[in-house]
Amino acid sequence: MKLIKQSFDKNSSGFTTLMPQDKEDLWQLYNLIQKNDEIKLQTTRNVAKNATKGASKQERKNVVLTINVEDIDYAPEDEVMRIRGKTTVANEFVPIQSYHTAEIQLNKSITVIKTEWDEINYDIVVKSCSIESKAEIGAIVFEEGVAHLCLVTDNLTVLRNKIEKSIPKKRRGDNSSHDKGLVKFYDLIISTMMRNFNLDNLKVIILASPGFLSSNLLSEIKGFAQKNDDKTIFKNISKFVTANCSTGYLQGLEEVLKDENIRKNLADTQFAQEVIIFEKFQKLLNDDDETAWYGPKECERAIQEGAVKQLLITDTLFRNNDIELRKHFISLVEQVKQQGGEVYIFSSLHDSGNQLDQLTGIAVILKYSMDLYSDDEE
Structure with missing residues (x-):
């Protein structure tokens, strides 16, 4: 990913302009862009040509759209990502509040505007723009x-x-x-x-x-x-x-x-580390020694007790349209880091991330054995 310019701080509003250069970058943008963000990009539209006396001839024009995101369509095998929503800025060719679907394409810049850049958003931009972090x-x-x-x-x-x-x-x-x-x-x-x-x-x-x-x-x-x-x-x-x-x-x-x-x-790749830590979690879970747990309630209790050695969480939870729920999971991640624990964010497109998704998307490995069953479950 190429960083063109940006103006934001963590936990504040602002924008960043990025240029995706490969499929991995599109995946990072898929995780970065959320519902109600604004996207500014250049695209083409059919517009009326000399529209006088009812003339209906059209021509293709390059236009700049600013869209409030309502829906995102992306498949890993594609080299484009489609975003749908209403325009928030009018121009001579496109009226405000009109629905449009625009494509984010490789080697074309896009500006992402957010009312709040949280920790996860910030990390996505930093890591995706670092060539060294994209081991393949x-x-x-x-x-x-x-x-x-x-x-x-x-x-x-x-x-x-x-x-x-x-x-x-x-x-x-x-x-x-x-x-x-x-x-x-x-x-x-x-x-x-x-x-x-x-x-x-x-x-x-x-x-x-x-x-x-x-x-x-x-x-x-x-x-x-x-x-x-x-x-x-x-x-x-x-x-x-x-x-x-x-x-x-x-x-x-x-x-x-x-x-x-x-x-x-593969020792220098994040993917290899995730495979290893997920296998460790599975082994501890099978051993049933109460040091491995999954589920939102159980994991939250463990974090509140300061007992988490390693937190395993999927990127699916950070793409939730419920802003408060997303903030809740981000808060859990930050708490674990502050307590000195390790955080592993799994991709839902890898097998280990998919398996973790099936186990509610969040799990913990504890520093010591604890019984985390809630009273109502008991």
């Missing part, structure tokens, strides 16, 4: 005949491409057709990887498959680099790591990201 992982998860090429960031798992290719089956005493088909499959994966991955920007590229296929693919990648004198692959070959998983489909990626050896390569 490339992953190729595959088995014979099918491959999935993904990008994994702190907040998103994006499927960039899926490959399907028929490979002849092995025959007794003659595997030549199968082997040739497999080599062509590897070549297709490599060419697709080069189109979809920026190897220089990625920190790790995971090759994951059942059996020895991932090791074979790495050998093919090295062979491709030597044959074509590909300096990009030579320079980044140390980033490639192989891993074993039970399937070539996306479930295999979640398996791999929990692997201890892979985690060492």
Whole structure:
């Protein structure tokens, strides 16, 4: 994300002008923009051309819209985000209080105006504009005949491409057709990887498959680099790591990201830390030693007692249209930080964040055992 200008302080009104540069930035804007915020951006509209004597000819014009946000439409696989609402500023082409849907696009600036910039909003702007904080992982998860090429960031798992290719089956005493088909499959994966991955920007590229296929693919990648004198692959070959998983489909990626050896390569990414802390929470919950709890009431009681070692919370709770409820969860986060606890904000688009969402979206790991059941539940 490129920060163009801003004028706001925490817990006060103001604006920031940002330019999203990739899909990750759109996801950050999706978390930043809330209902009743104002958005100012340039877009195009059909306007009447020389509208005299009932003429109805129209032409496309560049216009600047200021919209009070009522609805946001965003899907991770898209490269645009749509915002709908009423205009708050009139111009010669657009009347005030008229409904419009506008697209936030990559490499086009947008101004976000809020009546109050809280702690979560402030952190989103700071982190999204820091290149160092956007560690990314490339992953190729595959088995014979099918491959999935993904990008994994702190907040998103994006499927960039899926490959399907028929490979002849092995025959007794003659595997030549199968082997040739497999080599062509590897070549297709490599060419697709080069189109979809920026190897220089990625920190790790995971090759994951059942059996020895991932090791074979790495050998093919090295062979491709030597044959074509590909300096990009030579320079980044140390980033490639192989891993074993039970399937070539996306479930295999979640398996791999929990692997201890892979985690060492991902140690500087926020995503890896979240996977580890969620597994720790699950283990403590299964141990039933009263140091792991989930649910708004239970977590709030633990925070009031100053007993929280680690707070796990999903970004879904901060996108709540109920402003008071959003402020309540922000207050809980700030209390834990003031008490010296750690806070992990999970993305609802990652598997661990999705699982936490199913457990009410908030959980805690305590410094010591406590019984947090409320009296009415008892």
